[in-house]
Amino acid sequence: MTSAPDLAIVGAGPAGLAAAIEGARLGLAVALYDEQPEPGGQIFRAAESVAAGKGAPLAAFGADYAEGPQLVARFRASPAAAGYMPRTTIWLLDRQRTLGHVQDGKARMLRPKRVLIATGAQERPVPLPGWTTPGVMTVGAAQGLMKSAGQVPEPPFALCGSGPLLYQFAAQLVAAGERRFTVLDTTPKGRWARALPFLPGALRDTDLLLKGLGLMQKVRMAGVPVLRHVRDVAVHGNGRVEHVTFRHGNHLGELPVQLLLLHQGVVPNVSLSLSVPLRHVWDAAQRCFRPALDAWGNSDVAGIAVAGDGGGIGGWQAATAQGELAALEAAHALGRIERAERDRQAAPIRARLKTALAARGLIDTLYAPPPLAALADATIVCRCEEVTAGQVRAAIAMGDTNPNAVKSRTRAGMGPCQGRMCGLTVSELVAHARGLPPDAAGTYRLRPPIKPLPVAVLADLDTSAVEEEEDAT
Amino acid sequence: MNASLHSSDAIVIGGGVVGGAIAYGLAKRGLSVTLLDEGDVAFRAARANFGLVWVHSKGPGFPAYQEWSQRSADLWGDFAAELTADSGVSPHHERRGGFHFTLGDEEFEARAQLLRRMHNQQPPGRYAARMVERSELERMLPNIRFGPRVSGASFSESDGQASPLHLLHGLMGACQARGVRLYGEHRASAITREPGGAFIVTAGPRRFAAPKLVLAAGNGNPPLAKMVGLEAPVRPQRGQVAVTERTERFFHHTGSGVRQLPEGTVILGSSEEEAGFDTSARSDVVGQIVHRNIQVMPDLARLRLVRFWAGLRVMTPDSFPVYNQSETHPGAFIATCHSGVTLAAAHANALAPQIIAGALSPEMAPFTARRFHVSKAA
Secondary structure, three states: OOOOOOEEEEOOOHHHHHHHHHHHHOOOOEEEEOOOOOOOOOOOOOHHHHHOOOOOOHHHHHHHHHHHHHHHHHHHHOHHHHHEEOOEEEEEEOOOOOEEEEEOOEEEEEOOOEEEEOOOEEEOOOOOOOOOOOOEEEHHHHHHHHHHHOOOOOOOEEEEEEOHHHHHHHHHHHHOOOOOEEEEEOOOOOHHHHHHHHHHHHHOOHHHHHHHHHHHHHHHHOOOOEEOOEEEEEEEOOOOOOEEEEEEOOEEEEEEOOEEEEEEOEEEOOHHHHHOOOOEEEEOOOOEEEEOOOOOOEOOOOOEEEOHHHHOOOOHHHHHHHHHHHHHHHHHHOOOOOHHHHHHHHHHHHHHHHHHHOOHHHHHHHOOOOOHHHOOOOOEEEOOOOEEHHHHHHHHHOOOOOHHHHHHHHOOOOOOOOOOOOHHHHHHHHHHHHOOOHHHHOOOOOOOOOOOEEHHHHHOOEOHHHHHHHHHO | OOOOEEEOOEEEEOOOHHHHHHHHHHHOOOOOEEEEOOOOOOOOHHHHOOOEEOOOOOOOOOHHHHHHHHHHHHHHHHHHHHHHHHHOOOOOOEOOOEEEEEEHHHHHHHHHHHHHHHHHOOOOOOOOOEEEEHHHHHHHOOOOOOOOOEEEEEEEOOOEEOOHHHHHHHHHHHHHHOOOEEEOOOOEEEEEEOOOOOEEEEEOOEEEEEOEEEEOOHHHHHHHHHHOOOOOOOEEEEEEEEEEOOOOOOOOOEEOOEEEOOOOOEEEEOOOEOOOOOOOOOHHHHHHHHHHHHHHOHHHHHOEEEEEEEEEEEEOOOOOOEEEEOOOOOOEEEEEOOOOOOOHHHHHHHHHHHHHHOOOOHHHHHHOOOHHHHHHHO
């Protein structure tokens, strides 16, 4: 595509795919950028390959995953497929909607009429003693390897943490024939009691709820040891994970493993939205930052919207609804459909969205992450620059009143990941020390490129599309 | 309501590297000092400073600035040591000489001509920079593969580098160690003078009093200067820098557009853009910066950029610093420049004593803001 698209979508997960299909149906010229070689996002990663019999067997991923290939097939059949750019990294988005992308070593900048950020979720970082030891990875990363390469972890290993994905992956391992692992469930005691008031809401989506309980049951029935209410997890090993220690009831537990898979739920991936920067708010229920959005996904910056988990965790069904709503809004904003028509078409989508979000209160309460204030001083917070919680606290004590001041003093957040792994932790540590809510403490200011960019690529940057437009105005 | 007055010997407005260095210099000579800073909303120039302690091309047509920069570079070693001792933070100062690389014969010739001018405006034997041809450059820097268009460089052993962020944090720590009272998130809004002679500064919810006042608020200086009969003819000039991931140390010297930090990251810079107070980074400009540096060192192309960003220089009409004491409000000084890192040592250990003495030395006379009146009349 040489001219700027009407609607540029970043991320080909459920939200991005749904928005692309809907946008094209409404007559918009759509471009869809995605880092992966195949559409589907993290949840439906490699959906086509798996459906075609490559990678792990489709059945291993459960009924939910089977809907992935269907969504991808609808996208492939849509006119939107013409604007699909796989293996493409977005490294820049600014308030003027200047979008920088790089594909096959060639970087370009352009200025679409509308931009939809559909970058989904990332796993919440789980800072605990020894989590940077080689041999520790996230459940999501292990699941990704299983989806795309059919790779099942080598025993002995353990899954550790809290959240729906923990048991989902455990069940997937069981379905794939692997039972030689342990589940260390860190969900504290008493969470079900606290989550009960949310049941009426969750009952509207009993399907999801029963599925969750069913997974847990399945894992236990298979004979996989599940230790619940585990605390004080620490990783040990000399250059490589050797064992993990923890508290279980009144006992000190120790487990020899060569791989530890951590998970503590997911949070919006806000790298791109923070770098614009869009205005963000603190989501107290989900303990994360998310962009401030209206009912159509519009941000505070004209022409930039967010759909899916990147705007607040809601799951893939909510994401497709939000993607479609954002596409309707884009078509309306660009004069393709009247306001009344937009609203008429949106009504059934909103009903779907409501159902999809019904169980959120329960899940958020049940799997709320442990407070970071208790983090030991020696625990590493920023993996790239190896900055500890103690160093962050010392910086705050010396007068640093916000995460950017901490960053400039300690280098936390200055590494290649740009604070993706430590941003939330540092914001929470500052907030806790100052007795403020995290949004008052603020977030890192993110700098482009959002993802590391080869120097050579930037040197040959093609800016002609943006320059032509500037000359014309 | 009569808010209580916080009194000290001197008030410095501006908690960047300029204000910090002056406050430190005053405090370690025994003054009680109050340092007022508006906080994180400030256009903190140090955050986007390239980190050069640079002499060899400073001050063409302005020998006093050339001399002042040289003096500061010569003071930097001791200054870094005392700062580290007082604060526990090393500013990572290194003085191994600096190169300005040239592409093609034309740039080499132009650079040679600049050096001749710089040489001629100094007393014999004082100016140390020289031109280095490509063959000599390759001998001096055997670790580096140069691009085919590199014709040579100008080089001076006087030049070095320091970490702007470590300098800033070191200054703040050293100030605190020397008893400076630091008020963050206190933006100075009004300055008056008591009949007895002390300046009263209103900042945030508080009022401060002192017989000496130093304005070091960078691009925030103009409105403050007016309140005490001073001039701050400054404008913001945008500069952008780009940083790569860490790599093994290959460049121990300093370059005017490329330098490597001790921990391994490479900084590429920097642009000069007139864009008002707009601090947004421009990828096309960064592209040009990167393009030039790859022509100098092609192996840079293999590194990955992790960040680029923009900051604002504090720029006077002729780019040289302004130092003045107010004629109408004696005791009020202004210090403003775009070389806060290079000049930090001079600000702490050469300018601060003059402020204590109550008069700027005769060699500082060329830095008066009155020089701009003359050029206007001409």
